[in-house]
Amino acid sequence: xxxxxxxxxxxxxxxxxxxxxxxxxxxxxxxxxxxxxxxxxxxxxxxxxxxxxxxxxxxxxxxxxxxxxxxxxxxxxxxxxxxxxxxxxxxxxxxxxxxxxxxxxxxxxxxxxxxxxxxxxxxxxxxxxxxxxxxxxxxxxxxxxxxxxxxxxxxxxxxxxxxxxxxxxxxxxxxxxxxxxxxxxxxxxxxxxxxxxxxxxxxxxxxxxxxxxxxxxxxxxxxxxxxxxxxxxxxxxxxxxxxxxxxxxxxxxxxxxxxxxxxxxxxxxxxxxxxxxxxxxxxxxxxxxxxxxxxxxxxxxxxxxxxxxxxxxxxxxxxxxxxxxxxxxxxxxxxxxxxxxxxxxxxxx
Amino acid sequence: xxxxxxxxxxxxxxxxxxxxxxxxxxxxxxxxxxxxxxxxxxxxxxxxxxxxxxxxxxxxxxxxxxxxxxxxxxxxxxxxxxxxxxxxxxxxxxxxxxxxxxxxxxxxxxxxxxxxxxxxxxxxxxxxxxxxxxxxxxxxxxxxxxxxxxxxxxxxxxxxxxxxxxxxxxxxxxxxxxxxxxxxxxxxxxxxxxxxxxxxxxxxxxxxxxxxxxxxxxxxxxxxxxxxxxxxxxxxxxxxxxxxxxxxxxxxxxxxxxxxxxxxxxxxxxxxxxxxxxxxxxxxxxxxxxxxxxxxxxxxxxxxxxxxxxxxxxxxxxxxxxxxxxxxxxxxxxxxxxxxxxxxxxxxx
Numbered sequence: 001x002x003x004x005x006x007x008x009x010x011x012x013x014x015x016x017x018x019x020x021x022x023x024x025x026x027x028x029x030x031x032x033x034x035x036x037x038x039x040x041x042x043x044x045x046x047x048x049x050x051x052x053x054x055x056x057x058x059x060x061x062x063x064x065x066x067x068x069x070x071x072x073x074x075x076x077x078x079x080x081x082x083x084x085x086x087x088x089x090x091x092x093x094x095x096x097x098x099x100x101x102x103x104x105x106x107x108x109x110x111x112x113x114x115x116x117x118x119x120x121x122x123x124x125x126x127x128x129x130x131x132x133x134x135x136x137x138x139x140x141x142x143x144x145x146x147x148x149x150x151x152x153x154x155x156x157x158x159x160x161x162x163x164x165x166x167x168x169x170x171x172x173x174x175x176x177x178x179x180x181x182x183x184x185x186x187x188x189x190x191x192x193x194x195x196x197x198x199x200x201x202x203x204x205x206x207x208x209x210x211x212x213x214x215x216x217x218x219x220x221x222x223x224x225x226x227x228x229x230x231x232x233x234x235x236x237x238x239x240x241x242x243x244x245x246x247x248x249x250x251x252x253x254x255x256x257x258x259x260x261x262x263x264x265x266x267x268x269x270x271x272x273x274x275x276x277x278x279x280x281x282x283x284x285x286x287x288x289x290x291x292x293x294x295x296x297x298x299x300x301x302x303x304x305x306x307x308x309x310x311x312x313x314x315x316x317x318x319x320x321x322x323x324x325x326x327x328x329x330x331x332x333x334x335x336x337x338x339x340x341x342x343x344x345x346x347x348x349x
Numbered sequence: 350x351x352x353x354x355x356x357x358x359x360x361x362x363x364x365x366x367x368x369x370x371x372x373x374x375x376x377x378x379x380x381x382x383x384x385x386x387x388x389x390x391x392x393x394x395x396x397x398x399x400x401x402x403x404x405x406x407x408x409x410x411x412x413x414x415x416x417x418x419x420x421x422x423x424x425x426x427x428x429x430x431x432x433x434x435x436x437x438x439x440x441x442x443x444x445x446x447x448x449x450x451x452x453x454x455x456x457x458x459x460x461x462x463x464x465x466x467x468x469x470x471x472x473x474x475x476x477x478x479x480x481x482x483x484x485x486x487x488x489x490x491x492x493x494x495x496x497x498x499x500x501x502x503x504x505x506x507x508x509x510x511x512x513x514x515x516x517x518x519x520x521x522x523x524x525x526x527x528x529x530x531x532x533x534x535x536x537x538x539x540x541x542x543x544x545x546x547x548x549x550x551x552x553x554x555x556x557x558x559x560x561x562x563x564x565x566x567x568x569x570x571x572x573x574x575x576x577x578x579x580x581x582x583x584x585x586x587x588x589x590x591x592x593x594x595x596x597x598x599x600x601x602x603x604x605x606x607x608x609x610x611x612x613x614x615x616x617x618x619x620x621x622x623x624x625x626x627x628x629x630x631x632x633x634x635x636x637x638x639x640x641x642x643x644x645x646x647x648x649x650x651x652x653x654x655x656x657x658x659x660x661x662x663x664x665x666x667x668x669x670x671x672x673x674x675x676x677x678x679x680x681x682x683x684x685x686x687x688x689x690x691x692x693x694x695x696x697x698x
Contacts, residue, residue: 001550003497003527004581005448013584016409034404043399046594050395054566054598055383057559060365084433084568087587095469099354100449113588120444120585148352178352201350210406217403217593219433232353235362236469238436239462244566245395245594249403 007100007122014116017317027340029331030315032157032185032292034214036266036334038249039259042215045252046245058244061234064251065242069222072254073194078227081234082250084241086184086208086221090117093180093204093223094149096236098123102146107136109158109321111182114151123148129324134161134286141174150175153182155189158319158329160288165193169200178202184221185290187212187264188271194224201226211291212260213253220250267291271332277342278330281349296327300349308348314341356449356471363465366666376689378680379664381506381534381641383563385615385683387598388608391564394601395594407593410583413600414591418571421603422543427576430583431599433590435533435557435570439466442529442553442572443498445585447472451495456485458507458670460531463500472497478673483510483635490523499524502531504538507668507678509637514542518549527551533570534639536561536613537620543573550575560640561609562602569599616640620681626691627679630698645676649698657697663690 001009017031062082070077083089090113098104100122106114108127115125126147128140134156152171155162163171172179181193183205196203204225210216220242223233242250253260275293278285283295296302305328306318320326330341350358366380411431419426432438439462447453449471455463457476464474475496477489483505501520504511512520521528530542532554545552553574559565569591572582591599602609624642627634632644645651654677655667669675679690 001575001577001581003446003551005446007448008445008581008584011584014588016406016588019406019408028405031406033406036404038403042403046399047396049566050392050399054387054391055385055563056377057365057368057380057382057565058568059368084592085587085589087589091587096357097352097354099356099471122448202352214404216406216589217398219407219589219592226350228350232350232357235357235360238434238440239363239365240434240436240565240568243433243568243592243595246592 005122007119011116011119014113018315025313027314027333027337029333029337029341030317032211032331033216034211034263034267034291035332035337036214036263038214039253039256041256042249042252045248049245049248054244058240058242058247060239062242062247065222065247068251068254073224075224076227078230079197079224081223081225081230081237082242082247083221083223083237085210085219086182086206087113088241089206089221089223090114090151090180090182092233092237094118094121096233097178098148102148103144104149104151105140105147106151107140107156109319109324110153111151111157130159134159135163135167136171141171143176147177149177150179151182152179153184154193155185155288155290157185157290157292158294158317158327159286160290160292160294161286162189162191162289165191165196168193169196172196172200172203178204181205184208185211187260188268188291189289197224197226201229204229209250209253212264214263215249215253218246218249220246267332270335270338274330274332274338274342281345292329292331294327294329296325297349302326302328305345305348309341309344312344314344316341354471356468360468363462367664374662376663376682376686378682378686378690379666381560381639381680382565383560383612383616383640384681384686385563385612387563388602388605390605391598391601394597398594398597403593406589407591407596409588411591411596414571414596417600417603422573424573425576427579428546428573430572430574430579430586431591431596432570432572432586434559434568435531435555436462437590438555438570438572439463439500439529439531441582441586443467443470445582446527447497451497452493453498453500454489454496455500456489456505458668458673459502460500460506479508483508484512484516485520490520492525496526498526499528500531501528502533503542504534504637504639506534506639506641507643507666507676508635509639509641509643510635511538511540511638514540514545517542518545521545521549521552527553530554533557534560536609537617537640538638546573546575550578553578558599558602561613563612564598564602567595567598569595616681619684619687623679623681623687623691630694641678641680643676643678645674646698651675651677654694654697658690658693661693663693665690
């Protein structure tokens with residue numbers, strides 16, 4: 001179709017992790033979903049909202065969520081922006097800050113969607129390879145023509161590694177553009193960057209309820225930024241980007257912190273056990289503070305392992321970052337799921 | 350904040366219709382919501398999906414919805430694109446076809462969001478005023494530098510008027526760019542433009558479940574376009590733009606056509622009665638094929654009526670299109686709600 005923007009026609013488009021449809025026998029360790037269910041209070045809240053009726057438009061601001069998230073995290077409600085998943089937040093931020101022809105910057109290897117968002121916006125991507133300690137050197141903060149936005153996932157995917165908030169503040173202060181710290185996995189980590197948002201209007205933090213709150217199916221994420229920044233982003237978002245059920249469910253999820261804490265405890269325990277077992281099998285695994293582990297075997301190709309696991313109905317995410325290396329990103333499942341996966345890997349390496 | 354794109358900083362942003370929060374005594378006839386509830390089968394389907402768990406990502410394509418919508422409307426599934434409300438569809442289409450500096454075209458008065466979407470994209474808007482018969486003349490199809498997309502709401506909002514599919518085909522064939530026919534209100538009309546999509550890849554039709562299916566709170570809309578067009582649009586949409594509950598609810602809604610038919614019958618009956626009563630009060634009302642009526646009084650200012658109604662806890666939508674006129678867009682509520690509104694208006698004109 002010749003009327004399509006040339007940038008779009010040239011794109012291949014982002015491919016999300018495989019989602020087998022219907023009843024599936026796969027052990028699914030490929031898209032960092034939570035293996036445990038969400039809080040029962042979330043389901044109750046959704047049930048109530050649904051019975052209350054769906055014929056009215058939802059609150060365009062998601063005020064109930066902004067209030068509880070602000071209260072929990074120590075911000076006024078106008079520091080919070082609700083999104084239809086944190087991908088929606090990333091889209092809104094990109095469209096607000098990046099003009100066509102400009103460029104965005106992000107680490108490599110990291111979340112592939114950043115590059116896709118730049119492409120859609122007609123912008124160029126600049127990927128800065130992590131150093132061997134999974135830190136980012138001077139190149140990440142160097143000035144560049146038209147540099148409009150930097151993304152920094154922390155914990156990073158696929159590595160699960162974390163850069164300290166102090167270090168991120170330094171990077172942000174040197175960067176000539178705003179910095180979006182993508183904290184999709186932060187509930188599994190020891191540190192976060194929320195405090196930095198207060199110190200610098202150019203630092204924004206995005207969060208997701210998909211992973212730690214076990215709500216990938218609900219689509220809810222949010223951003224914390226200074227109010228004058230949120231006010232600009234609101235102009236770009238779809239008016240009713242969050243539906244009535246997801247707002248109700250997200251409020252109930254935040255309200256049940258005991259559920260989150262228990263879920264987090266289980267996943268971190270399994271992650272530590274899984275990391276040790278992978279190391280015993282000879283895998284190189286950076287220290288993960290997320291709900292997945294990045295595993296590279298020095299002898300066996302990651303793609304081979306991925307295919308053999310898939311043949312045995314275990315889905316993990318195979319990622320090939322070219323010169324930055326290929327590997328398997330294995331989500332932390334239940335202990336049973338992880339044991340099945342580890343046993344199979346044992347026979348392969 | 351100086352880092353924001355200049356187009357965004359200069360924008361005021363789209364203001365959706367007032368949505369009073371919490372328990373409200375307002376009779377709400379301002380945002381074209383359905384006064385009747387959705388099918389109970391929708392609530393059952395959402396309940397089942399919710400109990401089934403929300404920890405997994407939803408199907409990124411919304412395959413179950415594409416299948417049933419295609420079957421119902423006579424298309425293969427790959428002619429259907431799912432959206433997080435039809436506003437999401439409008440956003441995706443704009444971002445796929447319109448480059449910054451180009452222009453979009455749409456009628457005046459019509460849906461104000463089209464201009465907002467152009468602004469966000471850094472494009473210019475060209476508004477073509479309807480002629481006195483609510484038709485569009487030669488100016489709508491004239492070539493123009495950088496004309497990249499035309500939007501045509503049919504039925505139109507705020508007028509409720511319809512242009513015949515034959516006439517729209519002629520307009521589309523003359524236009525030097527793709528045409529998006531926005532059929533958000535088409536279930537209340539006598540005709541639709543789906544057949545045109547088969548004849549011309551440059552014609553796309555968008556639909557919403559917010560109005561006729563009483564699901565504004567759920568956020569679900571869709572597009573019908575030729576598969577090679579849908580394939581381009583998929584690159585631009587967020588991967589998981591529709592959540593698991595809205596997909597389940599939307600499938601169940603389409604599956605209960607008897608509920609839609611009965612709902613439609615009631616609303617059209619009330620609309621006809623309301624149109625006649627408004628005419629008796631001296632209002633000028635174009636013939637509406639939507640779930641609202643556009644009412645302009647030759648003597649009393651629309652803004653005055655809006656304010657007086659609001660003081661009496663009745664919300665209608667006041668719209669001022671400058672030289673194209675101001676008026677009240679009154680949604681078709683229940684018979685009781687409409688009677689209260691008509692009685693109040695009687696005392697004001």
